[in-house]
Amino acid sequence: MAEYSAMIDDHTIRGTSTPEKDKMLEVKGLKTYFFTSKGVIPAVDDISFTVSRGRILGVVGESGCGKSMTALSIMGLVPPPTGKIVAGDIILDGKNIASLTEKEMCQIRGNEISMVFQEPMTSLNPVYTVGKQVMEAAILHQHLSKAQAKEKTLEMFKLVGIPEPKKRLDSYPHQLSGGLRQRVMIAMALICRPKLLIADEPTTALDVTVQAQILQLMKKLQTELDSAIVLITHDMGVVAEVCDDVTIMYAGKIVEQANVFEIFDNCLHPYTAGLLKAMPAFKENGERLYNIPGMLPNLLQLPKGCRFYPRCECASAICAEQEPDLVEVGQGHFVRCLKYRG
């Protein structure tokens, strides 16, 4: 174990204390609500985080906790008309993009921020060749000519490790395997050298061997391009492999935030502990797996007090009454639990 720790440099360990100029994305008090006929759903409720240049932030949580909606909010893609960003700032490289109009946002989307989706098959257009689809981004945003765009696409295909890149330019999505399609998606996302890449469960639909390749690729490209990545996942194994910082979300709120070593060595929130304990990887055959009792609360009828209280094993009477704040307990380590207040 010792030699591995020695390889991790000081910067990685100390995590979130980064100078102002390195901040690539800062989200402050973001609230995305859905106004439905049944009531208001606070899908994203007061989320704040920072991603620095050259770092990977992992956003973790169960389905329905608001992690994908956070990503869509940053992209300006909250589904209208029910969904709306009601408060908060999204500051990308010093510029607030939360208040931009759709037209201005189009200039940023795909150019300065881009996104890789979970399902590579459904996010590629089946009737155009992949080369054409990747070129489109470059032609639209970088105002390149067709020939230049093609050359750039070829270069990107080589960078993401697509074999026979020249031949693949003229392939249709159905002719490629899942791993190759995801590589095409990554090439498309990175062709304009975005400042920020949002990857929403990029490896969930893939085999372990391909997953390992894609994760290594993302890490390699990030160091080469010096961009920031927000990686949305529910797999703590993936988080341990590539992320520098971790944000754990529960029912629309951040419950814990720290660098990856803190989360795995010294997690404080009972929900984070539950997620880690539920993983079969830590167990021998025959031992019972831990599971977090109960289910995610209905966002229309949130419990008073702590949102995790009905499922929490360490809950006391006060948890039902008082809603905890996100407090800093150590350097860059935030937790939302009444056990750790003040």
Added chain:
Amino acid sequence: MGEILIQSKNLKKYFVDTGGWLSKRKNTVKAVDNVDLEIYQHETLALVGESGCGKSTLARLLINLLEPTDGEVCYKGENIFSLSAEATKQFKKQVQFIFQDPYACLNPRMKVSDIIGEPLTTHKLANGTSKENRVEELMNLVGLRKEFMNRYPHQFSGGQRQRIGIARALALNPELLICDEPVSALDVSIQSQILNLLKDLQGQFGLTYFFISHNLSVVRYMADRVCVMFLGKVVELGNCKEIFEQPLHPYTAFLMNAAPIPNPRLRNRERLLLEGEVPSPINPPPGCSFHARCPYVQEICRVEEPKLTDRGGRKCACHFSLT
């Protein structure tokens, strides 16, 4: 180990792609190629491999959902493909399937009680009150409240739907359950509930599981023995712990190494990354099917196909071995 419950002998399934009615081209996909496998009573045999390696085809062959090109499957000593109509019905009662996608495998227009009770009606085992009682008992068994009986699938969460699927599979008191990626569509915390449930049911009813998964930590937790497939062939078969700790076949080693380890301090460990994509099962290369990606490839690997041979209680199809 108990007695052999189900066994495949030289099992083959080839799919022929004629390439359309004008094409002269004819491609054969060897989805399952010469598989010899036995599943013992009360054990969990896990099947792992990349997508497209023939895992699901093999599972379908084992329960007579597909006709094999060649070979046989013996259930308690009898070939299931040559049973009489009546015996086939009895056989199908004893093997059941749990599907991957809890959203797609339940009919959205049927009530939960009808979904779970349908096998009972099909096999004319119960009706009226006796059926209702049995459904109640099954729902209780998998941890669903009986008040949910008259609800429709869309009113349930993913984990609950998977429980409905399990209750339906248990309705006929089967001996063998084929679980095709039963937890891959679920969140970690729900996944652990379903895995615990499957373990409990196995203890309670002495079930035998054939467990297909690509999540290796789930396999390690659930399985007694593991079978690794590559391009339609079994490349390694043996005790779960031994395979994870000391893989013999290079492909197994790659697979184990690719699994993410939930410990950030190990992220800079030495890695074996597979180069390239899975070769196409259409016209696989001669010799060992893994030779194009294998780092230890020798001359013999390109020419001669290795046989699955015994290596001290384990089986491995490689001319060499990693130890």
